[in-house]
Amino acid sequence: MSRSAAVETARSTAERVAPHLPPERVVVTRAFDCALGAAAWFVPALLLVVGTPLPIVGLFGGLWLALVRPEHYVRLLRALGLDSPFARRALGVAGVTLWTLGPVAGPPTGTPVWLWFSVGLLGVAPYGGVGDRPDAITVVLGRVFGPVLALLALTPVLAAGGLVAGVQVAFAVTAALGVLALVLGVPLDETPTVSPSMSAFVEWAERLPPAERRLLLADTWARTGLAVVGPLFVAFSIQRLGDGFAEGAEVIALSLVVATVAAGGTHRVLSRIRELGSWTTPLLSVGGLLVATTAPLAVVLVPASPPAFAGTFAAVGVAQGGWTVLEDEVTDTLGEHRDTYRAARALLLIPPAVVGGLLFAVAPRTAFVLSSVLAGVGTVSYLRRVAR
Amino acid sequence: MSGSVVGWLRSAWRRLVAVVVRALDPLAIDHLTVARLSVAFGAFAGLWGTTDAMALRAEALTPGMGVWPAATYDAFFTTHGVTMLFFFATPVAFGLTTAVLPRLVGVEELAFPRIHALAFWLLPPGLFVARAPSLLDLLADVGLLGFRVRPPVVGWTLYPPMSLQPHAGIDLLLVGLSLGTLSTLLTALVVVVTVVTERTVPWARLDVFTWTMLVAAGLVVFSFPVLESAIALLLADRVLGTTFLAPPEGPMVFVNLFWFFGHPEVYVLVLPAMGVLSYLIPRFAGRDLFGKRSVVYSTLAIGVLSFGVWGHHLFASGVDPRVQASFMAVTLAVALPSAIKTFAWTTTLWNGSLRLEPPMLFCLGAVAWFVVGGVTGVLLASIPVDYAYHGTYYVVAHFHFLLVGTIVFGLVAGGYYWFPLLTGRRVDDRYARAHFWLSMVGVAVTFGALLALGLGGLPRRMATYPEVFAPMQTLATLGAFVLGVAQLLFVWGIVRALLVGDPAGDDPWGLAERGIEAREWSR
Ligand code: HEM
Numbered sequence: 001m002s003r004s005a006a007v008e009t010a011r012s013t014a015e016r017v018a019p020h021l022p023p024e025r026v027v028v029t030r031a032f033d034c035a036l037g038a039a040a041w042f043v044p045a046l047l048l049v050v051g052t053p054l055p056i057v058g059l060f061g062g063l064w065l066a067l068v069r070p071e072h073y074v075r076l077l078r079a080l081g082l083d084s085p086f087a088r089r090a091l092g093v094a095g096v097t098l099w100t101l102g103p104v105a106g107p108p109t110g111t112p113v114w115l116w117f118s119v120g121l122l123g124v125a126p127y128g129g130v131g132d133r134p135d136a137i138t139v140v141l142g143r144v145f146g147p148v149l150a151l152l153a154l155t156p157v158l159a160a161g162g163l164v165a166g167v168q169v170a171f172a173v174t175a176a177l178g179v180l181a182l183v184l185g186v187p188l189d190e191t192p193t194v195s196p197s198m199s200a201f202v203e204w205a206e207r208l209p210p211a212e213r214r215l216l217l218a219d220t221w222a223r224t225g226l227a228v229v230g231p232l233f234v235a236f237s238i239q240r241l242g243d244g245f246a247e248g249a250e251v252i253a254l255s256l257v258v259a260t261v262a263a264g265g266t267h268r269v270l271s272r273i274r275e276l277g278s279w280t281t282p283l284l285s286v287g288g289l290l291v292a293t294t295a296p297l298a299v300v301l302v303p304a305s306p307p308a309f310a311g312t313f314a315a316v317g318v319a320q321g322g323w324t325v326l327e328d329e330v331t332d333t334l335g336e337h338r339d340t341y342r343a344a345r346a347l348l349l350i351p352p353a354v355v356g357g358l359l360f361a362v363a364p365r366t367a368f369v370l371s372s373v374l375a376g377v378g379t380v381s382y383l384r385r386v387a388r
Numbered sequence: 389m390s391g392s393v394v395g396w397l398r399s400a401w402r403r404l405v406a407v408v409v410r411a412l413d414p415l416a417i418d419h420l421t422v423a424r425l426s427v428a429f430g431a432f433a434g435l436w437g438t439t440d441a442m443a444l445r446a447e448a449l450t451p452g453m454g455v456w457p458a459a460t461y462d463a464f465f466t467t468h469g470v471t472m473l474f475f476f477a478t479p480v481a482f483g484l485t486t487a488v489l490p491r492l493v494g495v496e497e498l499a500f501p502r503i504h505a506l507a508f509w510l511l512p513p514g515l516f517v518a519r520a521p522s523l524l525d526l527l528a529d530v531g532l533l534g535f536r537v538r539p540p541v542v543g544w545t546l547y548p549p550m551s552l553q554p555h556a557g558i559d560l561l562l563v564g565l566s567l568g569t570l571s572t573l574l575t576a577l578v579v580v581v582t583v584v585t586e587r588t589v590p591w592a593r594l595d596v597f598t599w600t601m602l603v604a605a606g607l608v609v610f611s612f613p614v615l616e617s618a619i620a621l622l623l624a625d626r627v628l629g630t631t632f633l634a635p636p637e638g639p640m641v642f643v644n645l646f647w648f649f650g651h652p653e654v655y656v657l658v659l660p661a662m663g664v665l666s667y668l669i670p671r672f673a674g675r676d677l678f679g680k681r682s683v684v685y686s687t688l689a690i691g692v693l694s695f696g697v698w699g700h701h702l703f704a705s706g707v708d709p710r711v712q713a714s715f716m717a718v719t720l721a722v723a724l725p726s727a728i729k730t731f732a733w734t735t736t737l738w739n740g741s742l743r744l745e746p747p748m749l750f751c752l753g754a755v756a757w758f759v760v761g762g763v764t765g766v767l768l769a770s771i772p773v774d775y776a777y778h779g780t781y782y783v784v785a786h787f788h789f790l791l792v793g794t795i796v797f798g799l800v801a802g803g804y805y806w807f808p809l810l811t812g813r814r815v816d817d818r819y820a821r822a823h824f825w826l827s828m829v830g831v832a833v834t835f836g837a838l839l840a841l842g843l844g845g846l847p848r849r850m851a852t853y854p855e856v857f858a859p860m861q862t863l864a865t866l867g868a869f870v871l872g873v874a875q876l877l878f879v880w881g882i883v884r885a886l887l888v889g890d891p892a893g894d895d896p897w898g899l900a901e902r903g904i905e906a907r908e909w910s911r
Binding site: 175177 | 400449455822855858861866870872873874876
């Protein structure tokens with residue numbers, strides 16, 4: 001690269017980064033997000049290890065699925081006067097702090113550990129999940145870099161301390177980073193309020209042509225399938241890999257790295273694939289749905305070896321591309337009813353998650369098979385839409 | 389905007405090159421260069437020691453065996469203690485001192501500048517040799533080394549017979565430690581000689597920081613040779629086969645020698661922070677130090693009395709009760725000069741027009757923690773209390789309130805205050821303030837929780853513990869991690885100031901414009 005080209009690159013990068021400065025704030029906020037995201041994968045597994053009854057783990061997963069979208073919270077938070085970005089992050093930090101304290105404070109105080117985690121979730125969830133805001137690091141290094149780094153950092157801690165101690169350490173570090181991020185100031189990011197209106201939505205849905213209705217059904221069935229085992233996916237994988245939960249967490253952390261990289265790679269090429277023609281959209285969606293159908297079965301059936309699990313997770317990572325395309329299709333169809341649909345869908349997913357937890361308690365494999373079946377129904381529904 | 393970012397990067401890069409080139413000149417012997425190196429080295433060692441502390445707290449997060457095996461925990465508290473005491477606190481304290489001393493006592497250069505430079509260059513090999521066992525162990529862990537040197541687990545107190553076990557790691561630790569000790573001794577000699585023989589400012593007009601550092605250096609001159617000899621005896625027993633410190637009597641001989649050094653060392657550590665407080669509080673309170681004379685006399689009193697208290701570290705080891713009682717009396721007596729100082733600081737603040745600049749914030753924090761650390765310490769001076777809490781986290785909490793709350797805060801206050809002298813720049817206030825508040829919270833939570841654990845009777849130096857202590861331990865770890873990330877902010881503030889900070893000017897703290905005399909800023 002010639003000198004002037006290098007200067008040019010530096011200048012254009014600087015231009016894109018400038019609105020996100022100061023750098024320390026970006027780095028710390030991003031580190032907090034990524035650390036939280038990495039450790040959060042292991043929460044259900046941790047709950048299982050400390051002896052939480054399985055249905056409650058399922059309920060916890062359902063609660064999580066329902067709460068994790070920040071827009072569901074905005075109205076409540078606004079009513080409580082807690083909707084400033086600062087308050088939201090402070091709630092997130094408080095939530096992680098409770099998660100850190102839970103496993104050790106639960107037993108001596110006689111309160112169940114899951115209660116600490118559920119209350120903590122009320123703080124973590126409105127924070128709004130991980131890395132969905134573009135920032136200077138996304139501009140320079142992409143979305144994948146941070147989560148992968150966080151997972152890689154978590155791996156040796158899990159290997160050394162096992163699941164509980166390892167995740168505890170990760171939470172404590174996350175909480176400290178969160179406090180630092182609070183002190184450094186929080187950039188303004190406005191989350192729009194939504195005003196879901198169920199009756200208008202139902203009225204609209206009744207007039208939908210069959211093809212569109214099948215699309216929504218496909219989406220709902222597939223997500224229901226994922227909800228049945230979603231919260232337990234990582235936990236079950238760890239259980240299968242190790243003897244009980246003693247080992248395996250670090251292998252799954254690395255498998256998540258593979259999945260994240262695969263998802264990042266897929267997203268990079270997604271727009272180019274979509275440009276190839278209108279036929280790519282259904283193809284991608286079907287691909288995503290097929291993985292949603294087969295992945296739960298795979299977790300049950302593949303040999304309990306690290307490469308097999310890494311492969312399964314990689315497939316799930318690639319499938320993210322398909323799910324994004326499906327979600328875009330759904331959004332296009334819904335128009336102004338988008339938010340109502342999402343809010344309703346989030347509530348709808350709680351029961352399957354609880355059922356999944358209950359089933360997992362009696363017959364874990366059955367839960368995964370059920371998940372596959374539900375996603376399969378979704379796939380068929382989608383295929384019927386494209387076959388017309 | 390983009391142009392300014394590119395410009396920012398460019399000027400930051402130029403500054404970085406300039407700073408590194410200037411700092412790494414091993415032939416430079418002028419006091420300011422060597423002082424800069426000492427402070428930078430001390431800060432580096434401090435961060436390294438902080439990572440040890442974080443590793444300790446990570447282990448203590450869960451009651452059972454957590455992220456490290458027990459031996460690794462023991463190795464971490466050993467390297468933590470040694471690094472913090474010998475390679476962080478003293479180099480930073482004396483680095484700051486030698487940076488300002490010539491101006492404070494009205495001379496161009498320190499006495500023996502070559503010895504001063506030599507003293508600094510003993511420190512890096514000292515630190516790396518002392519910590520080599522852990523580094524080598526790590527290399528062996530990742531398969532880069534065919535042999536293993538187990539890290540020593542003897543604690544910073546090095547008590548035999550444990551420290552007499554055949555174990556190459558202990559040899560390395562002792563050699564590294566003796567280099568560090570020698571370095572401090574040489575620097576202290578330079579300080580004493582400069583003040584006593586070169587000074588052009590009359591005694592009566594000598595500032596209180598110089599007085600305090602003179603006493604601290606004097607304590608080093610009398611106590612560090614004793615440590616150096618104790619280390620030499622240990623090494624002789626280990627390498628030459630002598631039996632100076634072998635059981636049955638040897639260990640007690642060592643313990644006495646060690647604490648004859650060890651207690652004055654406590655004051656070697658705390659006096660620089662006290663000196664900074666006595667010096668800075670009046671500057672930012674807009675008043676003269678209340679009772680300066682009594683502050684100086686109390687410092688001299690500490691200098692004498694601190695040699696008479698070593699026995700209080702032995703209360704629990706079966707010393708004759710009459711001897712114990714006399715040590716207890718002196719221990720209570722040594723609290724008096726400290727109380728005088730506290731009184732002088734608070735009285736100086738009274739009705740002052742306080743300016744809460746970052747150095748002042750850290751001074752106020754240091755005074756607050758000094759009271760907490762002092763009160764918890766005086767209680768320990770009472771023999772019955774000592775019997776109950778000796779060897780528990782109570783002691784760890786007590787000395788960390790002083791080591792972190794007072795000493796680190798005091799040194800950081802001095803560091804921020806003299807940063808313009810060392811570098812020509814000022815650290816951005818926003819970072820310094822955030823650093824302060826996070827550190828306050830961190831100290832309160834961490835060591836408050838450890839104090840509670842100690843009152844519950846939890847023994848120190850243990851990697852595992854009963855489950856009932858777990859919530860408090862977790863709280864301590866959360867606090868410690870906050871304290872840890874606060875130091876990252878500190879480092880970032882400094883790096884940023886070095887790279888792109890604004891020039892500090894001749895009166896960085898606006899003292900001259902308020903008519904406050906400050907010799908170090910007047911050329
Ligand atoms: C950054 C904040 C710090 C934290 C969180 C911290 C934490 C700890 C912990 C957990 C222990 C071991 C307790 C045990 O199991 O007995 C310890 C020991 C010790 N610390 Fe710190 N510490 C910090 C800073 C410092 C500083 C600044 C100094 C000195 C200037 C220091 C000096 C010591 C000493 C001398 C020991 C005793 C080591 C031994 O038992 O041999 N610490 N610290």
